[in-house]
Amino acid sequence: MRNQRGITLLGMALICVVIVVVAIGGLKIAPAYIEYFTVKKAIVGVAQTTSKGTVAEVRQAFDRRAQIDDIDVIAAKDLEITKEGNDIVISFSYPKRISLFGNVSVVIDFAASSNN
Template sequence: GIALSGVIVWGIVIAIVAILAIRVLPEVMDYYKIRQAVKAVAAEGSGKTVSDLRQAFSRYAEVEHIQTLSAADLDIFKEDNKVVIAFSYEKRIPLVANVSLLIDFRGSSTGSGSAQ
């Protein structure tokens, strides 16, 4: 059988993992919404100006309820005659008391972005 101390230890481990998942999951989902919006804007971006691309991202952000990143935070440039939209931001997630988790999110329309 399992001793009471073993059950308590496993309960604590499961609680810590659950707290991390509950706090981190919304931020990761927001990152994927931003990445999807950036890729959609870049896909329709040929022949458009930078301000047009920023306005298009703002419309996507309004529909998807993205408040983490604004259109002014995007880096827009051309590479090999393709529009590339890149972004990066940090998110600090408070966990317990003065302990927090810092996640550095970055991505681009070329698919070279990653959550770190």
Template sequence: MNSQRGITITGFLVFAVLLISALLLGFKIGPAYMEYHTIQKMFRALASEPSLKNATRGEFNSAFNARAGVDNVKAITYDDVQIDKEGDGIVLSAEYSVRVPLFGNLSALMEFRPTSRP
């Protein structure tokens, strides 16, 4: 007599619960990481723009706000951005955190430090 092979119902349920939990976690924290990468890309684009090399804070503010509006960036504002001169260019950086409620009283806190440095 051959023994049966395959997954048991208990094994299937455990696997399904783990898979669904991982997917839900990814759906909750994924947008924060996507926005971080958008901010990093925006910083690099602004830092490499020749017209902003010697721009005033007002000109830089309007360029930042225009690009943030197009990219739908809501996590930071112009006041959160630190602008430093380095050599003949500029370096943009910021620090911010995002708290995402997972379920009940459990939240995920993510801290980001985007910069225009490569």
């Protein structure tokens, strides 16, 4: 008699539960990363277009860009604006708390600069 091979019903159910939990986590975390990349794209664009501007002009340009791109996670006053040679470097950092389920949350610390 040959031994049967394969996965049991319990094993299949466990695999499905793991896949669903990972998928739900990914669906909840993905918008935070999309938002981060939108902010990063905005500061790179502002740094390139206002390379000769003052700090106030850079902040105003970011506010306009943030309004267009619907960025509300960070404000212009939260940006660190420095000058390296002839280039303006804009940096930011912020934490993002994402509730997964119940009292379980994930905290992601985002940070970026316009020169990297």
